[in-house]
Amino acid sequence: MAEAAAAAPALQLEGVTCTFPSPDGRGRSYTAVQGASFTVADGEFVSIVGPTGSGKSTMLNVAAGLLKPSEGRALSFGQPVTGINPKAGYMFQAEALMPWKSALDNVAAGLEFRGVSKAEARERAMPWLSRVGLEGFGDRFPHQLSGGMRKRVALAQTLIVDPKIILMDEPFSALDVQTRQMMENELLDLWAADRKSVVFITHDLEEAIAMSDRVLVLSAGPGSRLIGEYRIDLDRPRDVAEIRMTPQFLALHQEIWAQLRDEVLKGYAQTKLR
Amino acid sequence: MRSHAKRLPSRPVILLLQLGVLIAFFLIWHVLTDTKILSPFFFGTPGAVLARTWADFASGVIWYHLGITLLETALAFVIGTVAGIAFGFWFARAPLVSVVFDPYIKAVNALPRVVLAPIFALWLGLGIWSKVALGVTLVFFIVFFNVYQGVKEVSPVVLANARMLGASSRDLFRHVYLPSALSWVFSSLHTAVGFAMVGAVVGEYLGSAAGLGYRIHQAEGVFDTVGVFSGMLVLTIFVVLIDAAVTVIEKRLLHWRPQDTSGGQH
Numbered sequence: 001m002a003e004a005a006a007a008a009p010a011l012q013l014e015g016v017t018c019t020f021p022s023p024d025g026r027g028r029s030y031t032a033v034q035g036a037s038f039t040v041a042d043g044e045f046v047s048i049v050g051p052t053g054s055g056k057s058t059m060l061n062v063a064a065g066l067l068k069p070s071e072g073r074a075l076s077f078g079q080p081v082t083g084i085n086p087k088a089g090y091m092f093q094a095e096a097l098m099p100w101k102s103a104l105d106n107v108a109a110g111l112e113f114r115g116v117s118k119a120e121a122r123e124r125a126m127p128w129l130s131r132v133g134l135e136g137f138g139d140r141f142p143h144q145l146s147g148g149m150r151k152r153v154a155l156a157q158t159l160i161v162d163p164k165i166i167l168m169d170e171p172f173s174a175l176d177v178q179t180r181q182m183m184e185n186e187l188l189d190l191w192a193a194d195r196k197s198v199v200f201i202t203h204d205l206e207e208a209i210a211m212s213d214r215v216l217v218l219s220a221g222p223g224s225r226l227i228g229e230y231r232i233d234l235d236r237p238r239d240v241a242e243i244r245m246t247p248q249f250l251a252l253h254q255e256i257w258a259q260l261r262d263e264v265l266k267g268y269a270q271t272k273l274r
Numbered sequence: 275m276r277s278h279a280k281r282l283p284s285r286p287v288i289l290l291l292q293l294g295v296l297i298a299f300f301l302i303w304h305v306l307t308d309t310k311i312l313s314p315f316f317f318g319t320p321g322a323v324l325a326r327t328w329a330d331f332a333s334g335v336i337w338y339h340l341g342i343t344l345l346e347t348a349l350a351f352v353i354g355t356v357a358g359i360a361f362g363f364w365f366a367r368a369p370l371v372s373v374v375f376d377p378y379i380k381a382v383n384a385l386p387r388v389v390l391a392p393i394f395a396l397w398l399g400l401g402i403w404s405k406v407a408l409g410v411t412l413v414f415f416i417v418f419f420n421v422y423q424g425v426k427e428v429s430p431v432v433l434a435n436a437r438m439l440g441a442s443s444r445d446l447f448r449h450v451y452l453p454s455a456l457s458w459v460f461s462s463l464h465t466a467v468g469f470a471m472v473g474a475v476v477g478e479y480l481g482s483a484a485g486l487g488y489r490i491h492q493a494e495g496v497f498d499t500v501g502v503f504s505g506m507l508v509l510t511i512f513v514v515l516i517d518a519a520v521t522v523i524e525k526r527l528l529h530w531r532p533q534d535t536s537g538g539q540h
Binding site for chain 2: 066086088089090092094095096098099102109110114141143158161
């Protein structure tokens with residue numbers, strides 16, 4: 001942490017609170033996140049786990065600059081985030097590819113937006129398609145690809161513009177277990193190659209532990225707070241499937257789950273009330 | 275879906291059956307008028323209609339009128355589409371404008387446009403522009419509503435993703451809003467082209483000196499039923515050809531859409 005303090009952290013949230021007007025318009029507002037503060041060091045892989053409805057995506061949107069917090073602020077590499085955070089890449093949970101662009105053009109889009117000519121952007125997108133294992137699929141449209149392939153395109157699309165921090169909002173939650181573990185390993189490989197900072201949001205504790213340097217636990221909403229922080233000092237490189245069998249992993253899982261379980265139960269009760 | 279498709283005969287067989295329906299229709303028409311069950315004066319005869327149509331094409335008279343109708347259709351389509359896209363975007367991006375004008379848009383759209391034809395003739399004369407104007411009032415609303423919908427229905431996630439990738443508002447327009455809106459426009463292409471043509475023909479019918487509508491009207495004026503049916507035949511062939519062209523264009527422009535890949539070209 002000492003060296004992280006010297007250089008500005010990749011992401012720093014200071015007392016972020018997000019309040020939304022209630023959807024039924026009766027004037028009662030809904031607080032998604034309450035006073036969240038945490039930092040992500042340069043090159044660090046941090047996961048945030050929490051029960052459904054705990055405002056995980058809300059925090060990520062604040063970090064991305066897509067959402068202005070009601071209170072507090074976000075800093076990225078020392079710069080306050082106002083508007084879209086130019087240093088951040090965002091991988092969404094839902095389908096975010098442009099359906100009218102081919103896989104190649106989707107990957108090339110970020111470069112085109114940065115003023116690179118279409119021909120050059122395509123040329124530079126080619127190697128990225130191969131890096132995510134989609135060589136020869138460049139002319140397919142999103143609907144012609146499987147869910148896992150679409151996620152790979154989205155990953156290449158996010159990484160090609162070389163973001164300094166990658167925000168991932170349950171990117172693999174829609175995939176089946178096998179595809180998901182493959183994607184998780186691929187993500188770790190890509191991450192190991194040039195150590196960008198990653199904020200990875202998930203409701204799956206195993207996924208969080210298997211991939212991260214640090215796991216943050218959010219309480220159940222509304223008004224979620226950060227209630228726990230765990231350092232994951234498992235050796236790298238890791239294989240997400242194998243690491244789940246190691247005793248250290250199980251010990252960490254037990255420790256964090258003891259805290260998370262109560263929140264999950266609270267969150268579940270909340271959804272039943274609503 | 276597949277099991278239903280399998281029970282159908284192959285494409286050539288279907289084409290033959292379709293041709294059979296056409297021949298049967300002309301045959302029944304021929305028999306009924308030939309035996310005088312239906313009066314040839316009121317119903318024409320298929321032979322005479324075909325001969326008249328052939329003569330019109332052979333002498334070249336019809337080409338001029340076809341050209342006029344085609345020109346009016348094309349102009350109405352282009353002007354109506356461009357205006358519809360422009361206004362559709364404007365309304366979708368400016369909520370206040372759309373809320374204020376909403377009842378008026380609905381009112382004008384509910385008005386049967388045929389009643390405007392004489393007004394347009396008065397304003398724009400009996401040349402092509404009064405017909406183009408009528409077609410535009412029909413095409414505009416179809417395109418307008420579709421563009422409005424297309425812009426409104428852009429997925430917020432796709433939009434956020436493009437913004438995170440560094441898209442400026444110009445990029446968003448070019449790479450997100452426009453393709454989304456155009457996909458809606460293209461899916462209404464058949465209707466829009468059809469309406470452009472209705473505007474042209476109805477306009478000609480109500481007052482003009484050229485075009486297919488004018489020819490049909492002239493024939494009706496002198497109880498020339500063969501001429502009327504011949505005009506209708508030419509109009510039908512014309513419409514079918516344009517519709518086929520639209521289908522080809524649509525397939526090309528919307529190839530990224532799931533429902534258009536059932537042909538299996540990929």
